[in-house]
Amino acid sequence: MEDKGRSKTEVFRQLKIFKKKDMTHLSGKILGSMCTCPHPIGLKAYHMFLESNLGDPGLFKGTKTMEKEVISLLGDLLGKQDIYGHIITGGTEANIMAMRSARNFAMEKNPKIKDPEIIVPKSAHFSFKKAADMLCLNIIEAQLDNEYKVDVNSIKELLSKNTVAVVAVAGTTELGKIDPVEEISHICYGNNIYLHVDAAFGGYSIPFLTEMGYEFPKFDFGLRGVCSITIDPHKMGLAPIPTGGILFREKKYLEAMSVETPYLTEDRQSTLVGTRTGASTAATWALIKYLGREGYKTVSDQCMKITKLLYNGIIESGFEVVTEPQLNIIAFKSKKVSVDELAYKLENLGWAVSKSSYPRAIRVIVMPHIKEEHVKVFIEDLNSLDL
Amino acid sequence: MEDKGRSKTEVFRQLKIFKKKDMTHLSGKILGSMCTCPHPIGLKAYHMFLESNLGDPGLFKGTKTMEKEVISLLGDLLGKQDIYGHIITGGTEANIMAMRSARNFAMEKNPKIKDPEIIVPKSAHFSFKKAADMLCLNIIEAQLDNEYKVDVNSIKELLSKNTVAVVAVAGTTELGKIDPVEEISHICYGNNIYLHVDAAFGGYSIPFLTEMGYEFPKFDFGLRGVCSITIDPHKMGLAPIPTGGILFREKKYLEAMSVETPYLTEDRQSTLVGTRTGASTAATWALIKYLGREGYKTVSDQCMKITKLLYNGIIESGFEVVTEPQLNIIAFKSKKVSVDELAYKLENLGWAVSKSSYPRAIRVIVMPHIKEEHVKVFIEDLNSLDL
Numbered sequence: 001m002e003d004k005g006r007s008k009t010e011v012f013r014q015l016k017i018f019k020k021k022d023m024t025h026l027s028g029k030i031l032g033s034m035c036t037c038p039h040p041i042g043l044k045a046y047h048m049f050l051e052s053n054l055g056d057p058g059l060f061k062g063t064k065t066m067e068k069e070v071i072s073l074l075g076d077l078l079g080k081q082d083i084y085g086h087i088i089t090g091g092t093e094a095n096i097m098a099m100r101s102a103r104n105f106a107m108e109k110n111p112k113i114k115d116p117e118i119i120v121p122k123s124a125h126f127s128f129k130k131a132a133d134m135l136c137l138n139i140i141e142a143q144l145d146n147e148y149k150v151d152v153n154s155i156k157e158l159l160s161k162n163t164v165a166v167v168a169v170a171g172t173t174e175l176g177k178i179d180p181v182e183e184i185s186h187i188c189y190g191n192n193i194y195l196h197v198d199a200a201f202g203g204y205s206i207p208f209l210t211e212m213g214y215e216f217p218k219f220d221f222g223l224r225g226v227c228s229i230t231i232d233p234h235k236m237g238l239a240p241i242p243t244g245g246i247l248f249r250e251k252k253y254l255e256a257m258s259v260e261t262p263y264l265t266e267d268r269q270s271t272l273v274g275t276r277t278g279a280s281t282a283a284t285w286a287l288i289k290y291l292g293r294e295g296y297k298t299v300s301d302q303c304m305k306i307t308k309l310l311y312n313g314i315i316e317s318g319f320e321v322v323t324e325p326q327l328n329i330i331a332f333k334s335k336k337v338s339v340d341e342l343a344y345k346l347e348n349l350g351w352a353v354s355k356s357s358y359p360r361a362i363r364v365i366v367m368p369h370i371k372e373e374h375v376k377v378f379i380e381d382l383n384s385l386d387l
Numbered sequence: 388m389e390d391k392g393r394s395k396t397e398v399f400r401q402l403k404i405f406k407k408k409d410m411t412h413l414s415g416k417i418l419g420s421m422c423t424c425p426h427p428i429g430l431k432a433y434h435m436f437l438e439s440n441l442g443d444p445g446l447f448k449g450t451k452t453m454e455k456e457v458i459s460l461l462g463d464l465l466g467k468q469d470i471y472g473h474i475i476t477g478g479t480e481a482n483i484m485a486m487r488s489a490r491n492f493a494m495e496k497n498p499k500i501k502d503p504e505i506i507v508p509k510s511a512h513f514s515f516k517k518a519a520d521m522l523c524l525n526i527i528e529a530q531l532d533n534e535y536k537v538d539v540n541s542i543k544e545l546l547s548k549n550t551v552a553v554v555a556v557a558g559t560t561e562l563g564k565i566d567p568v569e570e571i572s573h574i575c576y577g578n579n580i581y582l583h584v585d586a587a588f589g590g591y592s593i594p595f596l597t598e599m600g601y602e603f604p605k606f607d608f609g610l611r612g613v614c615s616i617t618i619d620p621h622k623m624g625l626a627p628i629p630t631g632g633i634l635f636r637e638k639k640y641l642e643a644m645s646v647e648t649p650y651l652t653e654d655r656q657s658t659l660v661g662t663r664t665g666a667s668t669a670a671t672w673a674l675i676k677y678l679g680r681e682g683y684k685t686v687s688d689q690c691m692k693i694t695k696l697l698y699n700g701i702i703e704s705g706f707e708v709v710t711e712p713q714l715n716i717i718a719f720k721s722k723k724v725s726v727d728e729l730a731y732k733l734e735n736l737g738w739a740v741s742k743s744s745y746p747r748a749i750r751v752i753v754m755p756h757i758k759e760e761h762v763k764v765f766i767e768d769l770n771s772l773d774l
Contacts, residue, residue: 001460005679008428015432015673021449022439022665032650035440035662041395045402047434050627052409053422059739062408073388089476089629092661100521127661129646134487134659136523174650234662240437241664242476242629259516262744263419263561272521272659274479274514275422275621277628278409286402292392352446357649 023352025367028374032354034173034201034232036367038240038283045279045286046240052278054087058265063278066285073288074245077207078199078229080221084251086271087233087281090244091200092127093272094230095167097246097257099131101228101270102165102194104256112161119158120167121150121179122358125198128167137164148172148323148358150179156187165194170219171202174356174363175322176329178202182218185225195225200244202327203231205300212297214304216326221249228253233284236300238291238368243280299368303328306375307366313379322361331361336387349381410739412754415761419741421560421588421619423754425627425670432666432673433627439665441474445652450665453672460675461632464594465586465616467608471638473658474620474668477631478587479514480659481617482554484633484644486518488615488657489552489581491643499548506545507554508537508566509745512585515554524551535559535710535745537566543574552581557606558589561743561750562709563716565589569605572612582612587631589714590618592687599684601691603713608636615640620671623687625678625755630667686755690715693762694753700766709748718748723774736768 023030025037038046049063057064067087075083088094099118107113117138120128132139143154155166166188168179181197188195197219199206206216220226229247233239248254258268291299307328314321314332322331334342339360346353346362356363366375410417412424425433436450444451454474462470475481486505494500504525507515511528519526530541542553553575555566568584575582584606586593593603607613616634620626635641645655678686694715701708701719709718721729726747733740733749743750753762
């Protein structure tokens with residue numbers, strides 16, 4: 001570290017150089033991320049509450065009131081208004097919190113469990129592997145059906161006396177698929193097993209699209225077996241990073257993992273993170289109020305329309321789509337070259353695509369920053385590859 | 388959630404109402420928090436990089452380069468430039484990461500460990516209780532000496548074949564005490580046991596104050612037993628929340644907890660959080676460059692001077708300071724009324740003090756937002772209590 005500070009001008013000159021090496025969502029070139037351009041209203045609200053710390057809520061009572069309202073608004077969106085939860089850093093913290101709660105709750109109820117297990121779809125996000133490592137859980141993978149949704153029979157077969165949680169996904173990370181949560185809920189409720197739904201991606205679009213007439217399976221608190229849901233405002237909710245959400249059906253699930261906070265303005269804390277920005281809550285609140293259901297419907301619907309456009313373009317260009325898209329994610333491959341080679345060629349043209357692992361394919365997420373004109377250029381580039 | 392969105396004016400009118408219910412650091416009334424007003428240069432840099440996601444660093448190569456530089460700069464500040472680490476959400480994530488790494492590392496090396504234990508000072512932050520619950524660790528508390536620093540003999544006695552980590556603190560949360568890390572490092576190095584130093588609070592001030600002639604015990608990577616250090620830019624580093632830092636002496640400690648990330652632009656991930664804002668890195672980088680050692684020296688020195696002023700005022704007003712302050716934290720009590728009663732009276736006068744749990748006392752942290760004029764009013768208020 002240098003002794004003397006540099007001038008403001010010099011510091012920002014250098015920051016701009018770093019910034020130039022970053023990609024921007026506005027370019028339309030980021031095709032492989034579930035994040036997007038934060039909405040300006042969310043950014044402004046975020047900035048306004050940057051001083052606020054929800055880890056010490058007695059000091060920031062306004063932000064705390066806002067968080068309670070946000071949780072209730074998200075609950076309302078997902079089938080149950082009177083729920084409990086927090087605005088946190090993202091889907092990973094949310095999924096780890098859910099697994100921690102489920103483990104503590106099950107092991108408290110049944111001290112005979114010595115080797116707790118969680119059953120997760122093969123398509124689940126890697127945060128469940130993180131959770132398993134951290135929380136000393138055995139992770140058992142349930143198989144997928146031919147549409148890459150979890151096979152309910154596989155879950156049934158894997159249930160054991162050590163199962164502390166089952167996970168279902170509403171919008172898988174790689175393919176955007178929605179698991180048959182209703183059937184899984186039925187099984188879990190009947191067997192008194194905790195069911196967590198990871199709707200980090202789909203939570204902010206499935207309800208809006210459903211209201212517009214799109215057909216999706218049920219996945220939310222309307223199903224009585226669902227104990228908790230992950231929903232990420234910093235994905236389809238357009239909030240800045242870090243903004244995640246974890247919702248629990250009952251307060252006891254938050255309490256199952258709370259620790260004492262000796263010197264703060266709240267007695268117990270259940271989040272992973274201690275000091276916790278209130279800015280994320282403010283951004284989520286402002287965007288819900290500013291956009292309303294109508295605004296979010298437009299956002300989701302637009303993404304679905306552009307997905308359809310991209311889908312047609314990919315097919316017409318002679319590529320193979322690995323599965324019918326359910327949400328705004330398309331995975332495809334070439335009939336002629338490998339996935340790695342195709343990715344390499346697209347990267348050379350400036351496209352940041354990502355690769356799904358199961359099945360191996362090029363994966364494009366049509367987030368709100370992807371516009372019709374970007375898709376047109378992408379399709380032209382696909383055609384120009386001369387494979 | 389409402390169907391129709393509200394106007395921008397209406398949304399921000401309501402946000403302002405929430406904001407009014409929050410306290411502000413600028414008021415000088417927040418005496419019980421380790422957070423402070425973020426520095427405007429840090430805020431500006433933060434805002435500039437809000438789009439950046441270090442969970443997917445291939446997309447944000449500029450931010451990634453900045454993070455590497457920041458980690459090296461922090462290492463340089465703490466005795467070793469070639470270290471490994473990340474800018475994360477705060478001290479809790481950092482402490483959990485350190486415990487996770489220590490546990491995985493020890494249990495890989497010695498599969499005979501079945502009931503892993505961590506030894507932490509009785510004064511350690513409650514995040515270690517969180518870590519213990521999450522990571523299936525037994526937490527063993529080491530006793531403190533009569534200055535509320537950890538008793539090295541107590542640590543020695545508690546070491547067992549199950550010990551996977553020892554924790555020392557450089558700036559305890561409640562009293563700002565610095566543990567005798569040099570002696571603890573000697574013991575841990577000799578016994579091949581992982582030593583983590585929680586310098587969330589002291590990391591950004593002890594090195595600067597030491598250069599100015601203040602006397603403090605050694606606590607950093609200069610001691611060969613120290614395997615990792617927590618240092619929080621969002622405390623004495625003046626960065627916005629969420630900005631924490633975790634530093635590891637060797638890469639193997641990060642690797643011990645990395646999980647595969649199938650579809651992202653990096654292969655493995657060691658942080659708790661997945662999607663991770665690059666804004667925190669930018670703020671930390673900008674503040675280090677803008678303030679330099681000289682700027683941070685002024686900040687820390689100023690806090691120590693105001694602490695001294697407050698200390699004298701408290702003594703002169705007839706209150707009892709529970710221990711000589713080592714950093715910018717003072718804990719005190721009345722000879723006449725209980726701690727709860729004193730806190731209640733101060734709260735009625737608008738002061739947000741906090742209470743330490745061991746020993747029970749009123750706890751004031753003289754963060755950079757506490758100015759001389761605030762201390763004067765506080766002392767006047769103490770005298771006006773007429774106890």
